[in-house]
Amino acid sequence: MKTLNRFLCSVVLLLVTGIVLAACGGNDSAPQAASWGGGVADEASVWNVADMRELDTFSVTQRRYGGDDFAFLAGDTTVTSAPSPAATPVPATEPAAPSAPASVERVRHIIQTAMLEMETEYFDDVIADLRDIAPSFDGFIESEMLSTHWRRTFTIVLRIPAPHFETALAQVEALADIRHMSQNAQDVTDRFYDLTGNLDTRLIEEERILALIEEAETIQDLLALEARLSNTRLAIETYRSQLETMADQIAFSTITVTLFDAHEEEIIAATVTLGERIGGAFGDSVDGVVSGGQNIIVFFAGAVIPLGLLGVFGFACYLVVKTIVTKRRFRQE
Numbered sequence: 001m002k003t004l005n006r007f008l009c010s011v012v013l014l015l016v017t018g019i020v021l022a023a024c025g026g027n028d029s030a031p032q033a034a035s036w037g038g039g040v041a042d043e044a045s046v047w048n049v050a051d052m053r054e055l056d057t058f059s060v061t062q063r064r065y066g067g068d069d070f071a072f073l074a075g076d077t078t079v080t081s082a083p084s085p086a087a088t089p090v091p092a093t094e095p096a097a098p099s100a101p102a103s104v105e106r107v108r109h110i111i112q113t114a115m116l117e118m119e120t121e122y123f124d125d126v127i128a129d130l131r132d133i134a135p136s137f138d139g140f141i142e143s144e145m146l147s148t149h150w151r152r153t154f155t156i157v158l159r160i161p162a163p164h165f166e167t168a169l170a171q172v173e174a175l176a177d178i179r180h181m182s183q184n185a186q187d188v189t190d191r192f193y194d195l196t197g198n199l200d201t202r203l204i205e206e207e208r209i210l211a212l213i214e215e216a217e218t219i220q221d222l223l224a225l226e227a228r229l230s231n232t233r234l235a236i237e238t239y240r241s242q243l244e245t246m247a248d249q250i251a252f253s254t255i256t257v258t259l260f261d262a263h264e265e266e267i268i269a270a271t272v273t274l275g276e277r278i279g280g281a282f283g284d285s286v287d288g289v290v291s292g293g294q295n296i297i298v299f300f301a302g303a304v305i306p307l308g309l310l311g312v313f314g315f316a317c318y319l320v321v322k323t324i325v326t327k328r329r330f331r332q333e
Helices: 002-033 049-053 123-136 162-173 189-215 219-251 262-271 274-302 304-332
Strands: 110-120 140-147 153-161 177-187 252-261
Touching: 110 123, 110 162, 110 219, 110 262, 123 140, 123 153, 123 162, 123 252, 153 162, 162 177, 162 252, 189 219, 219 252, 252 262, 274 304
Parallel strands: 110 252
Antiparallel strands: 110 177, 140 153, 153 252
């Protein structure tokens, strides 16, 4: 009986001790369950999955315990902004429409030219005025020519800056009477930009070829690259020359003026009489005859030797034929 009582007391004591130990163990595990890395997390430090997905940027460590998603811990989370339950929801804004690519506006390039035939009684004065027009607009005189055959004629080519073309042309028109005039405006925009693009392409090609030449390992590769480089540079110079010429024609318009002396024409027409015209025609006839005779003399002078040789050959032929005919007659007799 005493042994049974002792056994029951021991069992009860063990049960009480186990209950006390279990209670102490539960109190110690509560803070450990909410800790990570040796730290204790409070209620404000723990975020659930839905809250963490609302953050702008985050880096978390996810734990699985007992088949359920475990809490994310503030100690292992890098956050730029914390969610606020009471925050006022911000209305969603529509995404900005993509901006259209800026169109490159090309500048129009036009070559302007004008040609005039004019006449005036004040020939010398108009020539002086024509020479002054181009410098007054910061232009230049490209060429000029004076002819005095039969009647005086003056031709001048003026190069005028394009913005002053119409003004300069109006000044030229006011200097004398216009017999004929033509004006042209040629749009070379497409051609200009085509040449510019071709030149840029060739320049890029030149740089690449130079880079390949530096890396060439064989003589054959080097010779082939140098030949290609020569062709590329020739194309570059051609494009540059065409662009320079076109740019000059665009920047400076061209006005070509041919001026006739009307006063000299009137004087010649008024002073020539009928007798003078007859005398002139007779003189021209005599001059023609004399000139023809001189040409004949010159011809025979140049043909003396050939004619002499031809005469000797003809005389020899005559002697041979005569001798043959004489022998035949002698035999017949």
